[in-house]
Amino acid sequence: MYNSDTPTRAELPSSKQLLRSTILAAASALVLLVAVVLPAEYGIDPTGIGRVLRMTDMGEIKQQLAAEAAADAAAAPAAPAQVASTAVAMASANAAHPTAPAAVAAAPKIEWRDEMPVTLTPGEGTEIKLKMVQGAKAQYSWIVEGGEVNFDTHGDAPGKSISYEKGRGVAADEGVLEAAFTGNHGWYWRNRGQANVKVILRARGDYTDIKRMK
Missing domain, CATH: 2.60.120.680 (GOLD domain)
Structure with a gap:
């Protein structure tokens, strides 16, 4: 009634073979995670392979862009108040410690x-x-x-x-x-x-x- 033959017990993989295959698959996944996924997605490169393959730079850029986007979204409503408080603080500091033109003019020029x-x-x-x-x-x-x-x-x-x-x-x-x-x-x-x-x-x-x- 069936087109395929039922495999014999000898043809089926043993428990030891299944365990070995599972361990090899888990080890391969761990290597890919450490050597490829972490550098390319998160800029984390514990082995140094990601830097050689130029994947770490891509991960760092992704993290920088994500951090910038989150910071922009979180700080947008508070920006006007922050600017106003900064301006008040600067005005108070200037009033308490006026700049001396002679001192500024005498500052040595830095040779870069x-x-x-x-x-x-x-x-x-x-x-x-x-x-x-x-x-x-x-x-x-x-x-x-x-x-x-x-x-x-x-x-x-x-x-x-x-x-x-x-x-x-x-x-x-x-x-x-x-x-x-x-x-x-x-x-x-x-x-x-x-x-x-x-x-x-x-x-x-x-x-x-x-x-x-x-």
């Missing part, structure tokens, strides 16, 4: 080691990194001509990543960047405005290379 200008179209992002050893310090200053940007000051190395500072709608920033570990440390900017902007980065200090990553 590198200066890198980058033009960003609406929605475009870019990244500039310094190659630094652990504990090294680099002084920096960047300004935005024509608008404001969202930024993330961060560092990365095989199996390591850190975010030092983030901001939204910022027109300038300056300070000293100290490397938490040996690797690449720098800035990611994204233009969320409706017109082109120009970001100008100036830097000097303990780094061996400066490079625009993308």
Whole structure:
């Protein structure tokens, strides 16, 4: 009545074979998760393979975009109040400590080691990194001509990543960047405005290379 023959007991896989196949399948899935999914989706690269295959950069960008979108959505209603409170605080500080024109004029001019200008179209992002050893310090200053940007000051190395500072709608920033570990440390900017902007980065200090990553 049937077209196919019923397999004999000898033809059926044993319990040991089934267990071995299950273990091999689970191990393969774990390898794919660690080597491909985590770097490409979340920017987490414990093995360093994702950085070699350039999947970690894609994951980091995805996480940055997701964080920016969430931050924009959460902070949009509070933006006017925040701006108003900041303006009041600045006005009070200026009234209490008026700027001395003579002191400003006498400030020494900083001699920067590198200066890198980058033009960003609406929605475009870019990244500039310094190659630094652990504990090294680099002084920096960047300004935005024509608008404001969202930024993330961060560092990365095989199996390591850190975010030092983030901001939204910022027109300038300056300070000293100290490397938490040996690797690449720098800035990611994204233009969320409706017109082109120009970001100008100036830097000097303990780094061996400066490079625009993308």
